[in-house]
Amino acid sequence: xxxxxxxxxxxxxQQVEDALRHYIEQVEAPAQxxxxxxxxxxxxxxxxxxxxxxxxxxxxxxxxxxxxPAACALEMIHTYSLIHDDLPAMDDDDYRRGKLTNHKVFxxxxxxLAGDALxxxxxxxxxxxxxxxxxxxxxxxxxxxxxxxxxxGMVGGQTADxxxxxxxxxxxxLAYIHAHKTGDLLVCAVRLGCYVAxxxxxxxxxxxxxxxxxxxxxxxxDDILDEIGDEQKLGKQVGSDRGNQKxxxxxxxxxxxxxxxxxxxxxxxxxAVQAAGVKPDLLLALADFMVSREY
Amino acid sequence: xxxxxxxxxxxxxQQVEDALRHYIEQVEAPAQxxxxxxxxxxxxxxxxxxxxxxxxxxxxxxxxxxxxPAACALEMIHTYSLIHDDLPAMDDDDYRRGKLTNHKVFxxxxxxLAGDALxxxxxxxxxxxxxxxxxxxxxxxxxxxxxxxxxxGMVGGQTADxxxxxxxxxxxxLAYIHAHKTGDLLVCAVRLGCYVAxxxxxxxxxxxxxxxxxxxxxxxxDDILDEIGDEQKLGKQVGSDRGNQKxxxxxxxxxxxxxxxxxxxxxxxxxAVQAAGVKPDLLLALADFMVSREY
Numbered sequence: 001x002x003x004x005x006x007x008x009x010x011x012x013x014q015q016v017e018d019a020l021r022h023y024i025e026q027v028e029a030p031a032q033x034x035x036x037x038x039x040x041x042x043x044x045x046x047x048x049x050x051x052x053x054x055x056x057x058x059x060x061x062x063x064x065x066x067x068x069p070a071a072c073a074l075e076m077i078h079t080y081s082l083i084h085d086d087l088p089a090m091d092d093d094d095y096r097r098g099k100l101t102n103h104k105v106f107x108x109x110x111x112x113l114a115g116d117a118l119x120x121x122x123x124x125x126x127x128x129x130x131x132x133x134x135x136x137x138x139x140x141x142x143x144x145x146x147x148x149x150x151x152x153g154m155v156g157g158q159t160a161d162x163x164x165x166x167x168x169x170x171x172x173x174l175a176y177i178h179a180h181k182t183g184d185l186l187v188c189a190v191r192l193g194c195y196v197a198x199x200x201x202x203x204x205x206x207x208x209x210x211x212x213x214x215x216x217x218x219x220x221x222d223d224i225l226d227e228i229g230d231e232q233k234l235g236k237q238v239g240s241d242r243g244n245q246k247x248x249x250x251x252x253x254x255x256x257x258x259x260x261x262x263x264x265x266x267x268x269x270x271x272a273v274q275a276a277g278v279k280p281d282l283l284l285a286l287a288d289f290m291v292s293r294e295y
Numbered sequence: 296x297x298x299x300x301x302x303x304x305x306x307x308x309q310q311v312e313d314a315l316r317h318y319i320e321q322v323e324a325p326a327q328x329x330x331x332x333x334x335x336x337x338x339x340x341x342x343x344x345x346x347x348x349x350x351x352x353x354x355x356x357x358x359x360x361x362x363x364p365a366a367c368a369l370e371m372i373h374t375y376s377l378i379h380d381d382l383p384a385m386d387d388d389d390y391r392r393g394k395l396t397n398h399k400v401f402x403x404x405x406x407x408l409a410g411d412a413l414x415x416x417x418x419x420x421x422x423x424x425x426x427x428x429x430x431x432x433x434x435x436x437x438x439x440x441x442x443x444x445x446x447x448g449m450v451g452g453q454t455a456d457x458x459x460x461x462x463x464x465x466x467x468x469l470a471y472i473h474a475h476k477t478g479d480l481l482v483c484a485v486r487l488g489c490y491v492a493x494x495x496x497x498x499x500x501x502x503x504x505x506x507x508x509x510x511x512x513x514x515x516x517d518d519i520l521d522e523i524g525d526e527q528k529l530g531k532q533v534g535s536d537r538g539n540q541k542x543x544x545x546x547x548x549x550x551x552x553x554x555x556x557x558x559x560x561x562x563x564x565x566x567a568v569q570a571a572g573v574k575p576d577l578l579l580a581l582a583d584f585m586v587s588r589e590y
Contacts, residue, residue, distance in 0.1 A: 029446035033454040037446065084411060089382075089403035108384035109457045112407065116379060116414065117446035117454075123418045124441035127434050135430035139422050142437060146419035151324035151332065151412035159328040159412075162404045 001292075005285035009051060012064060016050045017042070019068045020075060023125055029117065036106040036114035037121075041079045043097050049074045049189040052214075055286055056193025056207060059278040063197075069129035070141055070192040076122035077149045078185055081158065083115040090162065119149075133196075141195050148188035157181030169247035175216075182222075183215035206276035210283065213269035217290050220262040223248040225293075227255060266291050296587075300580035304346060307359060311345045312337070314363045315370060318420055324412065331401040331409035332416075336374045338392050344369045344484040347509075350581055351488025351502060354573040358492075364424035365436055365487040368417040372444045373480055375413035378406050380453065414444075428491075436490050443483035452476030464542035470511075477517075478510035501571035505578060508564035512585050515557040518543040520588075522550060561586050 001009075024038045050071035057067045086093040086101040087108060093101050103111035126142050133141075147153055157180025164173060190211035194204045226241045227250050241248045249258040269287045273280045296304075319333045345366035352362045381388040381396040382403060388396050398406035421437050428436075442448055452475025459468060485506035489499045521536045522545050536543045544553040564582045568575045 027446050029451040030454045030458065032458060033446055033451060080411075084407055087384075087407065089407060110454065112379055112382065112384060113450055113454050113457070116375075116410075117450040119411065119414055120441055120445035120450060124438060124445055127438040127441060130434065135434050139425065139430050139433055142418060143422040146415055146422060150415035150419055151322050151328055155408055155412045155415060156324040156328060159325045159405065159408050162408070163325065163327060 001289065002281075002285035004281050005289060008055065008058065008282055012051060012054050013047050015065070015068060016047050016054075016071055016075065019072050023072050023076075023121070027117075027121065032106070032110060033113060033117060036102060036110045037117055039105060040083050040096075040102050040114065041076065041118065043099055045075070045079070045097060047075060048218075049078055049185055052186060052189040052211070052286065053193040053196075055282045056190045057197045059207075059273075059276075059280065059283050060194065060197035060199050060203065061279065062193075066132050067193060067196045069125050069132065070145075070196060071189075073122040073126045073145060074185065074189055074192065076118045076125070077145065077154075080115040080118035080122075081149075081154060081185075083111050083118070085158065087111060122149075137195055137198075141192055144188055144191055144195065148184040148191075153180055153184035153188075154182075157184065164247065166245070167247070169252075171252055174247055174249070174252060178216060178219040179212070182219050183212060186215040186218065187211040203276045203278065206272050207278070207283075210269050210272035210276065210287075213265045213272060214287050214290055217262050217265040217269065217287070220249045220258050220265065221290060221293065223250050224255070224258055224262070226250075262291060296584065297576075297580035299576050300584060303350065303353065303577055307346060307349050308342050310360070310363060311342050311349075311366055311370065314367050318367050318371075318416070322412075322416065327401070327405060328408060328412060331397060331405045332412055334400060335378050335391075335397050335409065336371065336413065338394055340370070340374070340392060342370060343513075344373055344480055347481060347484040347506070347581065348488040348491075350577045351485045352492045354502075354568075354571075354575070354578050355489065355492035355494050355498065356574065357488075361427050362488060362491045364420050364427065365440075365491060366484075368421045368440060369480065369484055369487065371413045371417035371420070372440065372449075375410040375417075376444075376449060376453065376480075378410040378413070382406060385457065417444075432490055432493075436487055439483055439486055439490065443479040443486075448475055448479035448483075449477075452479065459542070461540070462542075464547075466547055469542055469544070469547060473511060473514040474507070477514050478507060481510040481513065482506040498571045498573065501567050502573070502578075505564050505567035505571065505582075508560045508567060509582050509585055512557050512560040512564065512582070515544045515553050515560065516585060516588065518545050519550070519553055519557070521545075557586060 020041055024041060027034055053071045053074060054064050054067050057064050082096060083102045085091050086096055087103055094104055095101060102114060123142060126145060157177050160177045161181050187208055190207050194207055226238055229238050231238055249261060253261055266287050270284055273283045315336055319336060322329055348366045348369060349359050349362050352359050377391060378397045380386050381391055382398055389399055390396060397409060418437060421440060452472050455472045456476050482503055485502050489502055521533055524533050526533055548556055561582050565579055568578045
């Protein structure tokens with residue numbers, strides 16, 4: 001891994017972990033609800049979205065630590081979506097990141113409620129971060145998060161995914177699902193970073209494009225890893241998409257076609273960074289990291 | 296019903312309905328998700344929380360229509376909580392307000408997602424209402440909503456309710472559940488009204504107390520109606536709490552004790568209104584309405 005990126009990830013991933021723990025400890029709630037929230041939130045995820053958010057701030061010359069409330073809010077949203085996605089009525093998964101899923105440990109009712117609690121608390125964290133921001137800035141960020149995470153964003157993508165299950169999807173349908181189900185939170189991460197650091201309208205446009213392309217690359221890599229990844233590193237079985245006859249970039253483009261699409265989207269992402277007129281190193285390295293990750 | 300109240304409810308309930316429909320129509324989302332959101336949101340509820348919010352504004356001499364975004368956001372939160380509460384993993388209810396519950400019509404996965412979407416969109420609506428408010432005011436309202444609806448509020452109360460199921464609860468445990476599961480959204484309604492109308496800190500304190508007392512009265516009345524209400528008017532079976540051996544105000548205080556507690560809380564609510572130094576009529580009439588309602 002690029003040294004600059006490695007240093008950045010090492011430093012700031014721990015900051016994100018600490019901040020997440022802090023936010024959960026502050027919650028006043030029944031002990032079991034707090035435990036269920038913490039179980040999934042502090043399960044040692046990759047923290048990709050928070051790190052994109054913080055890297056965007058760095059690229060724009062802003063103060064990285066200022067992004068922690070937004071980074072944590074975003075990770076709460078991401079985590080709630082995983083808890084709800086894993087439910088029996090949805091993907092019915094028993095394991096996530098090598099650990100039992102939330103409902104397997106706490107039961108379905110608590111898992112639904114822990115998800116609802118994390119989703120709601122994300123907005124509290126953002127709205128409560130008044131010391132770091134102008135109120136106008138905070139409102140923009142809250143609106144951004146609600147838009148990208150809501151029915152027009154992540155929940156819309158997840159719905160399309162659920163409705164498309166078992167069906168043979170067109171490339172456009174698959175692209176819609178990915179743009180929203182996984183793409184929108186990455187776009188949100190980068191745009192929140194832009195708001196924190198006070199990016200220009202022009203930079204916001206280019207960096208949004210960057211995030212969109214990286215999000216696609218990320219999803220294609222996910223499909224590739226599901227096909228040929230290392231079960232140990234992934235913490236889950238491979239080949240499940242094929243087993244479920246799920247439409248993926250592999251089923252639509254073949255493995256080689258998917259790998260080529262992946263490279264193309266990474267190249268487009270890099271062009272967008274160069275066009276944005278920011279310190280490019282970290283964002284370029286993050287785009288490469290998406291392609292080379294093994295889990 | 297008090298004429299002043301009747302006129303107020305007739306006028307403003309329709310405004311709330313129209314605004315809710317408008318907000319749903321504006322959502323860009325897969326058609327089935329929008330349909331599932333609208334199904335429950337536009338199912339003709341009593342709109343009690345929005346009406347308390349608007350009545351508080353009126354009592355404070357504010358412009359009632361200014362409260363519509365907050366009133367709709369609050370009703371979206373209330374509606375999502377009903378959708379998730381009705382799920383098989385929670386209360387497993389087939390009917391709500393005399394209609395099939397969301398998951399009975401759209402399936403469990405869509406019901407979970409429609410709930411998530413309404414919850415998220417509530418924050419979009421509040422954060423997007425910039426034309427009516429100062430940004431500081433909006434942030435206070437978003438924070439209030441997230442606090443009262445989240446783990447420290449409604450979701451915390453719902454968790455305590457789920458965990459206490461089948462157990463014989465103490466009066467304190469029951470009071471905790473009601474203060475949060477149903478009470479916090481009513482408190483939120485009145486406090487949002489206070490923020491919209493620019494109440495003084497003193498008024499905020501008294502009117503919060505008003506809402507807290509009305510919320511308790513409301514819940515006691517719910518328990519009474521479950522015991523002796525009219526199934527036709529309620530749109531659901533009565534006696535289900537007793538059948539489920541659920542701890543209620545009736546099981547703890549007996550029917551007469553519950554009726555007395557109801558009167559006491561209404562009296563305390565009225566004292567709080569008088570202490571707040573606002574136009575009292577509407578809020579007093581609403582408190583009485585809580586006691587006399589039959590559904």
